[in-house]
Amino acid sequence: MIYIKNIFNSRADDGGNFFVVVRNILGFKPKTLKYYQTAFTHRSMNTKDDKGNPINYERLEFLGDAMLGAVIASHLYLEVPSGDEGYLTKMRSKVVSREHLNELGRDLGLINLVQSKIPKGQFGDNIHGNLFEALVGAIFLDRGYKYCEKFIYKKVITPYVDIEKLEGKVISYKSLLIEWCQKEKKTFDYNVYDDTGNDDTKHFSVKLSINGKVVSKARATSKKKAEEKASKRAFFVFQKQISRTF
Known part of the structure; x- marks a missing residue:
């Protein structure tokens, strides 16, 4: 429990402690805080669990990427019944582009919660998107698919997914x-x-x-x-x- 206690106490800002900040970002109460603590732990901390496995956001980033893809794919499948596989794939890529994920993470101020031995100013732009994906992965582990889907709709699909605008958007x-x-x-x-x-x-x-x-x-x-x-x-x-x- 030392790991959890230290991180919990070290992540505070003017709005309150780590729990409060995360709750405000999510819009609901987290049940298992350790998932979110891991989601904001950079590998430079060199933290490990009792079995020697590294504790950082990279595995959650992988999981969150998969959840984002699944929820957005489902939405596009239902919203665009005339779209073939190629069309739906391109549209999903536009929604989860690295540029867009970086924007989402930046808007939520996720970098302010990161535990790292590297100064924040030395991170590249992709840190914002990586943290957003890790956060989505943490939500899935903490509250399951429905809460994860609800969060993605609130933060990604409802405000940003406009089919007509996406069709004209250039990814690369x-x-x-x-x-x-x-x-x-x-x-x-x-x-x-x-x-x-x-x-x-x-x-x-x-x-x-x-x-x-x-x-x-x-x-x-x-x-x-x-x-x-x-x-x-x-x-x-x-x-x-x-x-x-x-």
């Missing part, structure tokens, strides 16, 4: 641009290189060429982000042509 500009180039028999090339600027953080720059001509440039803290940013800029250059293809 890079994937869309590559698919368009392949369909239109166009060549494309992402020329990525280290950007030795004056920033403290390492950056990467990219030049995106289509049919041998540079159509956009971008710069970001990772190759993936730089490519996505360049792809988005290229998308708006070719938006009319792309819309005719799709």
Whole structure:
């Protein structure tokens, strides 16, 4: 019980203790607090149970991801009877995109509850989405499927799942641009290189060429982000042509 007591007492803010904060986020009382304590424990804490198994949010993140997928898939299946497997898969991906999950976790302020030996400022953006998935996993273990489904409807489906808007939402500009180039028999090339600027953080720059001509440039803290940013800029250059293809 030392583990539970320490974490419970260490997670307080102006709104009250950890139990109160979690209850306010959930909208109902948690029964077994240890699930939620695990959901906000980072692996850097190096905490283990009596059997030597690590205690952190990563396993709950896996479970929460599965629960989100199941509840949202069920909702889309019932709401869009005309949608085939490919359509429903794409729509579900848009709802549970990493960008959207990060936004949900950030809006709930979940990072403020994290127990970690790493300064919060050093976490990447994905920590917010990871915590949201872990929280969903904790709800499932604590209160079962119905409470988990209710929470997902309240926080995800009701405020964000608009079928018409989702149909026009782009998850990955890079994937869309590559698919368009392949369909239109166009060549494309992402020329990525280290950007030795004056920033403290390492950056990467990219030049995106289509049919041998540079159509956009971008710069970001990772190759993936730089490519996505360049792809988005290229998308708006070719938006009319792309819309005719799709």
